[in-house]
Amino acid sequence: MLAARDLVLKLGGAPALAGVSAAIAPGQITAIIGPNGAGKSSLLACLAGLQRVAAGQVTLDDAPVLKLDPRQRARRIGFLPQVAEVNWDIDVETLVALGRLPHRSAPAADAAAITAAMAATDCAGLAGRVVSSLSGGERARVLLARVLAGQPDYLLADEPLANLDPGHQLDTIACLRAAADAGTGVAIVLHDLALAAQIADQLVLLHNGQVAANGTAAQVLTGPNVAKVYGIDIQVEHQPDGRLHLMVKGRSQRG
Numbered sequence: 102m103l104a105a106r107d108l109v110l111k112l113g114g115a116p117a118l119a120g121v122s123a124a125i126a127p128g129q130i131t132a133i134i135g136p137n138g139a140g141k142s143s144l145l146a147c148l149a150g151l152q153r154v155a156a157g158q159v160t161l162d163d164a165p166v167l168k169l170d171p172r173q174r175a176r177r178i179g180f181l182p183q184v185a186e187v188n189w190d191i192d193v194e195t196l197v198a199l200g201r202l203p204h205r206s207a208p209a210a211d212a213a214a215i216t217a218a219m220a221a222t223d224c225a226g227l228a229g230r231v232v233s234s235l236s237g238g239e240r241a242r243v244l245l246a247r248v249l250a251g252q253p254d255y256l257l258a259d260e261p262l263a264n265l266d267p268g269h270q271l272d273t274i275a276c277l278r279a280a281a282d283a284g285t286g287v288a289i290v291l292h293d294l295a296l297a298a299q300i301a302d303q304l305v306l307l308h309n310g311q312v313a314a315n316g317t318a319a320q321v322l323t324g325p326n327v328a329k330v331y332g333i334d335i336q337v338e339h340q341p342d343g344r345l346h347l348m349v350k351g352r353s354q355r356g
């Protein structure tokens with residue numbers, strides 16, 4: 102289990118997180134949702150062990166994540182940041198192969214992981230391209246492939262569907278579900294509430310650096326929760342298969 106307990110994170114003096122607890126469970130997709138500035142990226146970076154917090158801690162199987170050997174941490178936790186920045190102008194296959202750096206596996210195992218990650222993200226046809234020549238969506242897929250190639254136990258992805266066309270969004274969702282079904286703990290930051298309801302096993306709703314609600318889609322995505330946090334009205338229908346169908350109706354009336 103990858104768990105955050107009572108996290109307080111200050112950025113530029115102001116609290117980006119003010120006492121946040123959340124757990125990312127193996128085999129599940131957890132969606133981290135909330136309005137702009139709510140603290141989603143901050144929470145994900147803390148879970149990845151990339152932020153020093155003012156209070157609280159993140160643990161991986163009960164060990165403080167900040168005390169893990171960096172290579173071991175990189176092997177177990179894969180992180181896809183929100184900004185698709187690549188600082189080296191290398192070819193796609195070399196970039197994806199960087200995902201294997203924390204491992205000391207046999208070349209054949211590395212090659213198999215790289216090939217599988219590139220196939221899952223539809224990047225095989227981009228293998229020889231220089232990264233700076235890619236479109237935004239192509240670059241997003243390549244960066245996801247790099248994380249997948251690392252075969253982490255926990256995959257943390259900040260808006261992994263942004264910039265993707267509908268087909269590649271569906272492929273990416275299938276890929277994240279397959280990872281969860283294989284035992285990976287997947288955490289994704291999402292803005293699309295209907296999609297979050299559809300694909301997540303658990304949701305964490307953040308508001309002003311605090312957890313406004315957590316649990317299943319039915320527990321979290323209620324009309325009152327969404328009106329309070331986002332200032333919008335939604336219509337929620339419970340489907341016979343147990344899933345939630347959610348439609349955004351418009352801005353809530355402001356009193």
Ligand SMILES: Nc1ncnc2c1ncn2[C@@H]1O[C@H](COP(=O)(O)OP(=O)(O)OP(=O)(O)O)[C@@H](O)[C@H]1O
Pocket residue numbers: 112113114116117135136137138139140141142143144
């Ligand atoms: N480097 C920084 N210095 C100062 N404040 C920061 C810094 N990074 C983030 N913040 C602030 O911390 C708060 C949380 O930011 P965070 O990026 O976690 O939000 P978010 O929920 O991911 O937002 P978005 O949906 O816009 O991506 C925001 O108020 C933001 O302005």
